[in-house]
Every structure is written in C-alpha cells, then in structure tokens.
Amino acid sequence: MLNEQEAKKLIDKIISYSKADEIIVNVTGGRSGNIRYARNTVSTNGETDNLAVSITSVFGKRSGTANGNELDDASLKRTVLRSEEVARLAPENSEYLPALGPQQYGKSLTFSDATANVDPSFRVDAVLASLQECIAKKITAAGFLEDTTGFVAIGNNRGLFGYNKATSGEFTVTARTADERGSGYGVQAFTDASKLDTKGITTIAINKAVASKETKEVKPEKLTVILEPQAANDLLSLLINAMDARTADEGRSYFGKRGEGNRIGSTLFNEKVNIISDPLNADNPASPFAPDGSPRQKTTWIENGVLKALPYSRFWAKQKGVDALPAPAGIIMQGTDQSLDDLIKGTDKGILVTRFWYIRAVDPQTLVYTGLTRDGTFYIENGAIKHAIKNFRFNESPATMLANLEALGKPVRIGNNMIPPMKIRDFNFTSLSDAV
Amino acid sequence: MTAMGVGALAIPDYLFSRPVDASQLLTNGMDTGAKKALADAALNEAKRSGATYADVRIGRYLTQALAAREARIQNISNNESYGVGIRVIVNGTWGFAATNEVTKEAIVKCAGRAVALAKANSKLQKEPVKLAPQKGLGERSWKTPIKVNAFSIPVKEKVDLLLKVNSEAMKAGATFITSNLFFVNEQKYFASTDGSYIDQDIHRLWPNFSVTVVDKKTGKFKTRDALSAPMGMGYEYLTPKASEKVPGPLGLILYRYAYDMVEDAVQAAKQATEKHTAKSVLSGEYDLVLDPNHLGLTIHESVGHPLELDRVLGYEANYAGTSFATLDKWKTGKFNFGSKIVNIVADRKQPYFLNTVGYDDEGVPAKEWDLVKNGILVNYQATRDQVHMLGQKESHGCSHADNWGNVQFQRMPNVSLRPGTQKLSVDDMIKGVEKGIYILGRGSYSIDQQRYNFQFGGQVFYEIQNGKITGMLDDVAYQSNTQHFWNSCVQICDESDYRSFGTFFDGKGQPGQVSAVSHGCCTSKFTKINVLNTNSAKPA
Numbered sequence: 001m002l003n004e005q006e007a008k009k010l011i012d013k014i015i016s017y018s019k020a021d022e023i024i025v026n027v028t029g030g031r032s033g034n035i036r037y038a039r040n041t042v043s044t045n046g047e048t049d050n051l052a053v054s055i056t057s058v059f060g061k062r063s064g065t066a067n068g069n070e071l072d073d074a075s076l077k078r079t080v081l082r083s084e085e086v087a088r089l090a091p092e093n094s095e096y097l098p099a100l101g102p103q104q105y106g107k108s109l110t111f112s113d114a115t116a117n118v119d120p121s122f123r124v125d126a127v128l129a130s131l132q133e134c135i136a137k138k139i140t141a142a143g144f145l146e147d148t149t150g151f152v153a154i155g156n157n158r159g160l161f162g163y164n165k166a167t168s169g170e171f172t173v174t175a176r177t178a179d180e181r182g183s184g185y186g187v188q189a190f191t192d193a194s195k196l197d198t199k200g201i202t203t204i205a206i207n208k209a210v211a212s213k214e215t216k217e218v219k220p221e222k223l224t225v226i227l228e229p230q231a232a233n234d235l236l237s238l239l240i241n242a243m244d245a246r247t248a249d250e251g252r253s254y255f256g257k258r259g260e261g262n263r264i265g266s267t268l269f270n271e272k273v274n275i276i277s278d279p280l281n282a283d284n285p286a287s288p289f290a291p292d293g294s295p296r297q298k299t300t301w302i303e304n305g306v307l308k309a310l311p312y313s314r315f316w317a318k319q320k321g322v323d324a325l326p327a328p329a330g331i332i333m334q335g336t337d338q339s340l341d342d343l344i345k346g347t348d349k350g351i352l353v354t355r356f357w358y359i360r361a362v363d364p365q366t367l368v369y370t371g372l373t374r375d376g377t378f379y380i381e382n383g384a385i386k387h388a389i390k391n392f393r394f395n396e397s398p399a400t401m402l403a404n405l406e407a408l409g410k411p412v413r414i415g416n417n418m419i420p421p422m423k424i425r426d427f428n429f430t431s432l433s434d435a436v
Numbered sequence: 437m438t439a440m441g442v443g444a445l446a447i448p449d450y451l452f453s454r455p456v457d458a459s460q461l462l463t464n465g466m467d468t469g470a471k472k473a474l475a476d477a478a479l480n481e482a483k484r485s486g487a488t489y490a491d492v493r494i495g496r497y498l499t500q501a502l503a504a505r506e507a508r509i510q511n512i513s514n515n516e517s518y519g520v521g522i523r524v525i526v527n528g529t530w531g532f533a534a535t536n537e538v539t540k541e542a543i544v545k546c547a548g549r550a551v552a553l554a555k556a557n558s559k560l561q562k563e564p565v566k567l568a569p570q571k572g573l574g575e576r577s578w579k580t581p582i583k584v585n586a587f588s589i590p591v592k593e594k595v596d597l598l599l600k601v602n603s604e605a606m607k608a609g610a611t612f613i614t615s616n617l618f619f620v621n622e623q624k625y626f627a628s629t630d631g632s633y634i635d636q637d638i639h640r641l642w643p644n645f646s647v648t649v650v651d652k653k654t655g656k657f658k659t660r661d662a663l664s665a666p667m668g669m670g671y672e673y674l675t676p677k678a679s680e681k682v683p684g685p686l687g688l689i690l691y692r693y694a695y696d697m698v699e700d701a702v703q704a705a706k707q708a709t710e711k712h713t714a715k716s717v718l719s720g721e722y723d724l725v726l727d728p729n730h731l732g733l734t735i736h737e738s739v740g741h742p743l744e745l746d747r748v749l750g751y752e753a754n755y756a757g758t759s760f761a762t763l764d765k766w767k768t769g770k771f772n773f774g775s776k777i778v779n780i781v782a783d784r785k786q787p788y789f790l791n792t793v794g795y796d797d798e799g800v801p802a803k804e805w806d807l808v809k810n811g812i813l814v815n816y817q818a819t820r821d822q823v824h825m826l827g828q829k830e831s832h833g834c835s836h837a838d839n840w841g842n843v844q845f846q847r848m849p850n851v852s853l854r855p856g857t858q859k860l861s862v863d864d865m866i867k868g869v870e871k872g873i874y875i876l877g878r879g880s881y882s883i884d885q886q887r888y889n890f891q892f893g894g895q896v897f898y899e900i901q902n903g904k905i906t907g908m909l910d911d912v913a914y915q916s917n918t919q920h921f922w923n924s925c926v927q928i929c930d931e932s933d934y935r936s937f938g939t940f941f942d943g944k945g946q947p948g949q950v951s952a953v954s955h956g957c958c959t960s961k962f963t964k965i966n967v968l969n970t971n972s973a974k975p976a
Contacts, residue, residue: 032947034947036946038750038751041560043751044530044532044843044945046553046842065513086512090509091508091509093510095508120553120556120557124560127560128560142754144946173754174754176758183753250611250650251650251652251655252611258654259655357757357885358884359882362880362970363971372884391884393891393915395891433888434884435757435760435885436886
C-alpha cells in the first residue's frame, strides 16, 4: 500500500525511463482478505497482498501495455522496455487519442480506517456471530466475507496525476432450514467495516428461511411485484451496463434510435425514475477519476423518466463533438421515505422477491432477460405477507420494469449502488421452479 | 453457476499477470530440480509448524490474447503470471497462502502464513478435514499432446487471420464483427507431503467471433456467434481440414477437431442477415434436435453442475447453489436421471478436451468414470476431502485452482454424453421429426440454483415439419426440468457425429474462479419440449 507521495515518486521514476512519445502508468495495490463457511463450519479462506504497475507506451498511434509486480529499478526498466516492444509490434490504432493532461478531482470519501485494520481474527469473530445465530436456531448457514483495502494511482508524461485509496467489502449469507425446505438470504456491502453487522444480516436470512418452509404455488403470469433492493439491483444494473452512446448510435442497443442516433431526451420510463451518479456521495463513494484519468462528476442519467445522458468514450465523444462522459462507478436511484413494510401494506395482491438468480440476456435489443427468484419469495394479500411461494422463472426487461414502476421505498446500499425497493406491475413470470 | 458467456470475450485476469514478449512464452522457466527444492522447503516448513498435510503449487501461467473489431486490431497482450500457492491442514482445518515471490525465503514465510491462517480458522471448525489416501507418485510429468505450440506462431499471422475473418464477414453482409484469439499455456508444478512431484505443461486455445447485422429500416439488429469450440489443442486446430468438417443439413458446415474461422464467419454473416426475415416461433411443444455445439452447454448446466459433490453437500449454497441430485436419490440406485439411452461419463483423459490433464491439483491421476449409466444416477464428481462422504476410498481427481494465487477446490471434469449405439445420422434423425426445431450454437442459458428448471436459447434455429427443414426460426428458447428433459431423450446419433463444446470460463466459488471444461456428444433428439417465444415481453 503506497501513500500519495510514494505513488507519485514511483510513477515519476517510471516515466523517466521512457523513450516513447507517450507513457501512461497505473499503479495499484492493497490487500484482500476473505473467509468462507458452509454446513456451519469454515471451509476456505485466504489473504492476498498485491502491488503492481501497468505501463502503456505509445509511438504515434501504436500502443503497448506491460504489467509487472517487481518494483526494483532494473525490473521497472524491463517492464517499460516490454511495453515499448509490444507497442512497436502493434498495428496502428486509428481510434487512439493522446493521453489526458492535468485534471482536477474532487476529494475522495472512499477510505475507512476500520476496514483497513481488519485482520483474520476480525473475520473469524464476524463469522462466529453469524454461525452462533444459525446454530441456536437449528439453521444451516453458508456465507462469505471479503474485505479489500487498496489504492489506485495514475500518471503520464503530459502531467496527469491522480491517486485514490479505497476500502470496500461485502458479507453474504444463505440460511437453510435443516429439512432443506426453506432458504433465506442476507447481504451487506460496506466501505466502513465498523458498520458490518453479520449477526443482524444473518437474522434476516434465518427469518426468511423459516418463513419459506411451507410454500404454495402461484400461477406464473404477469403479476405485481415488490422487489427488495437486492432484486431491484439485480435487474437495474443490467440496464445501466447497457448504457453506452456508441453502441446506441451504431443501432445495436436498447438505447439506439430507429434509423440512427440514440434516445437521449426521450421519455423511456415512469416519471418516478430518477437516477444519478455522484462519486462524492458518502453512502456509496467512488473514485473521483475513471481508469483513464477522466474526472468523474455528479451526473444525472435519468430524470423524471427521461434519458438525460449516456456514457461517451473519449473517441466517440470526439467523433460526435460532445464532451466525454465516463460510465458511472455506482448509481443512486432516488426513492422515498417509505419502508419495505410500507410498500407491502400498500399492496392488495403481489409477490415479494428477495433476489434473482442466474439472469441471462434473452434479447439484447429489448433487454429481455431470464432468471429466477431465490431465497425468499412470498405472496402478499391485503397489505400483508400471507405465505411463501414456489420460486418463479421470469422473462422480463428492466426497461419494462422501470416503465411499469408504481412505487419506491427508501434506497439502501447494494454493491456500490443505492437502490430503493420497487413496486412494479405486470412483471412477467413464465414458469415455476422446484428449487429451494 | 457458470460465468460462461458473461466473460466470454475477456481473458481471465490472472493474479499479478504481466505481459511478456512472445519469445519468452516459449521458454519453460525454472527447471524441475529447482522447483522441487523450493517445494520441499515449503513442505518442510509446513510440517515443522504443525501441518498434518501440505501441498505446494508452483505455477507459470502464460496467456496471449488478440482482439479485433472490423478492420482494426483493438488489443494484443502477452501475459505471464508466476507464483506459489501453499495449502496446509492444521487442526483438521485448511489454510491457504500465496506469494508471487518465488524465492526460498518467501516460500518458507508463505508456508508459515498458511499454517497461521489454518490455526486461526480452526476456531470455527466443526467437521475436521478427512483426506482420501493418495499414494506418493514420485516424480512425474505430463503434457497436452499438441502438434503446434500456438505461442510459436508469429503475432502477425494471428493478426492477419483475424483481419481476414472480419473482412470476409463484412463482405458477406456483417455490419459489425468482433473477433478474438485466446491462447493459454499453464506450466504447473505440484508437490505434496504424500511424496508426489508432478510437472505438467497444459495448452488450450479458443478462436471466437460475434457478427452483428443491423437493419436500419426496422431499427433491429441480429447477431451470430462462432460455432467454434475452445480446445485442449495447439495451433493445429486453426488449420482447416476437410476431414474435420461435418456437413450439416441445408449446406451448413460444422466442425470437429479443426476449425475454419473464415468460413464460419462468412456463414455467420449470412445467417445473421437471414434472421431478420426469419419466422418468429409459435410457442408450444416441439421435438428438439440439438447439435453438439448447443447440447454441450445443456449438458454442462443440467448434468455437470448438479453432480458436483460440493454443491450436493451444501458447500456452494451461498453462491452457485445446491443440487436436486441429492445423496438419498443416488443411494436408492434407481434414480432415473434420464432415459435408458442416456449414458454420461466424466473423463479427464479425453484427447483434445479442455479439462484433460495428467493429474489434478492435489496429485490424483486423471480418470474416467460413469455419472449416469443406462439413465440411472451412479456417481458424482469429488475431491480427496469429499469422497469419504460417498463411502468411496479414492478421489475422482476433480481438484483444480485457476491460478497459483487461488486455492484449489472441486471443479467439473469433462462431462459427456456417450454416442448412440445404433447407426443414425442427423439427416435420418430429422426425417423422423413431425413438428420440431433444429438448434445450433450456444445462446442464452439460465438454470435455477438446484438445477431443476432451465431455459436455453441458441445461435441458429430451423423449423422441422414432417421430416424436413422448412426454414429459419427466430425468438426461440426452450424451458424444461432437468429430469423430465433427459427422460425425453429418445435418439442419439452414432459416434461419427461426436463433437465437443467447451468454455474457458466456467465460474464457481467465492472468491470466484474460472475453469476450462469440454462436453462431448452427438446430435440428439428430445420429444415434446416446451418452447417459448422470447419476443413476447416487450419493453417500453
């Protein structure tokens, strides 16, 4: 783990070895630790330290990249030479653009000392808190805790320099009843490990498992659903990933306009849909710069259901005469103050979905995906959960989902996104699954 | 779970990977004597610190990847990843640590770290690890039987191939095309406290492309991906051979153990164009005639994964899921997984297949064994620390790690459907279908966490009516239940049609690892399978 000054010194040294027209250096490093458990006992575990440099050399429009993790002077010189050799071998890239010059970045919020100080005993204690809950309730648990503390630095011979240190982690647990008839899931993503509550998350999973033991069948058809934030994120993130100006302009994306161009400015979704990204948001902070050094700024992607922006690569932005816009590193979907329970109370008939599983594209044009519900699916009637139901397969598009949005709850962090629970009408379930 | 497809166009990001010049990819690195000395240092330190078992993997992982889009090469990378992973058992608990510093001092320190982790985690241990015995094998070696080392072929030749593939596809009507070549060479050295010292040199390659045809009038686009298979072969796979081409219905050309990438790209451009005017399928029950390049994925998802013993036992419950094929069903000896003609074999020795090795990553020699015999479930896929739970005394040799920096665990071997015993061609099979669909290539695929309910698409679909193919179909996916589906298997072509399907990127585990695996089969017929129209759910 290098601090900002150490990273800058290393990058400057590498640049001094270059004979290329242009040299771009990325330095990354940190530590990642994990512990995995199943059948109420520890299974695999590990801890990895890493410090690596990635060097891109450019001659004209020919570029080559070399990566290394040996940081003595001789090895660094060899890595620079290798990147120059690859660059000379490469054909000209007609889309190559000169590297960025100096940039201004916002002050990052991505680092937490508590996470940086996590050690093996912290992980053991965190898992023990989860296991004790399960053993007391005669539940079988499988779970995974991973934490990462690292940094990214970028610099080039045109004066660009950026440094960001970050911590992150995620805990997931699947609780299953002893008779294998009920299964429940809990998840918590974090930047600050002091906020990690493995016992609380495990309790949620246990309660879902116990409540899922007795299931009934509901006929698969278009039904109103309440998607918990994890389920909502499972589908919404696919729509966000499909957002790209170039593929839209080329006519091979949901966001493409018939004939040519893209759908920026079009009303695509329900007016309640508002999605932004903000790297400086304390709840889901992100690096203030993209991998190529472009500054990340607060951006409105969808406003009142209208598509306001798509990511533009530097090349495509130049072609189209617009500003480049990096893809978001985490999104925030605006919600309300309503709790999940409030959404349930406001529902006459519907299905509560904990999460989705094995989601795969069926039609890239319409963004129709297929997948299944998993680890806690319930029938809602007259504002209350009535009983658990068998899992469904769906064939549905996240674009349709946002068009059919009826209500939103309070956003929570899922992965690096802030996602509210969503109430959606006419969600397309197509078959039943026997899986628990 | 599988990552197949999701990461299909990205080479795995090997830990600490660093590009090297092409000439370096032909060297064999450290000699086995030096590796043995380093391994012994680690094993001795582990034993001294309290380990009852230890193994060491010194791995040099070489990859080369080329990517092209239309007339432009997007990326060429030569990467090397070198390091050591050490696994120990202390107090009946696994511990694992890895380092990219391949020196005696660093390796001894790494062994101590693995022991320390095992000791810390033994506080949570409720089921002490019990290893099936494996006799020490002394010094052994094995190499993929390649004819031409892909790393010896100049980059220019590979660049020229991709640009030719792209230009011919564009001439044939493609609006866009991306094409890729992936080459892998794993130089793996394994040593254990059992007394095995195993040196292996494993080669794989994967040519791939995706063609897109856009119709500006309708605003629609259609794609067709390559019908290649990734193979455990050398560059000889990329030299077209008439004897390895399998003529399909309607002039289709299919491939066995040599691939004509240019020819298939032209075929793909024409088929993607034809998809724009293809009839949208009517939902309902159809007989399905499934080509090996398609059926291989169905085997992977509905047979390979549910018979992984770690899933059956619950070790993957938090991620990939568990399995419908539970031990109580297996113990009856009567669980009819499929119809009587369904015979499914696991085989880590099969020539040209991706998961073929001499020894697994815990020193167990490669084997072949039945999973489903005459339709009955007879066995699973297991590692040394699992097989005792089946009451068996010998590991199946299914341990694998995707890198020196990741711990080995149970992974899928090559799992294949045995050919039909009666002489039967694809044409004759189609003649016997009244209302059906012939499906080729790997499309969308999804299956639940216990492997009951699945939905699969494909690359190309043809309607069969009264024994004849009547035209192309679009928007096809079939949905079924694993046991129902395999019990609906009524015909399997003979061995002359046997071909392979595979992937580099079968995903499993937390943190996630990839694995390369092949599935062999012949064209097979399944009756009365539910087909849906995938275009029925339209967005705003």
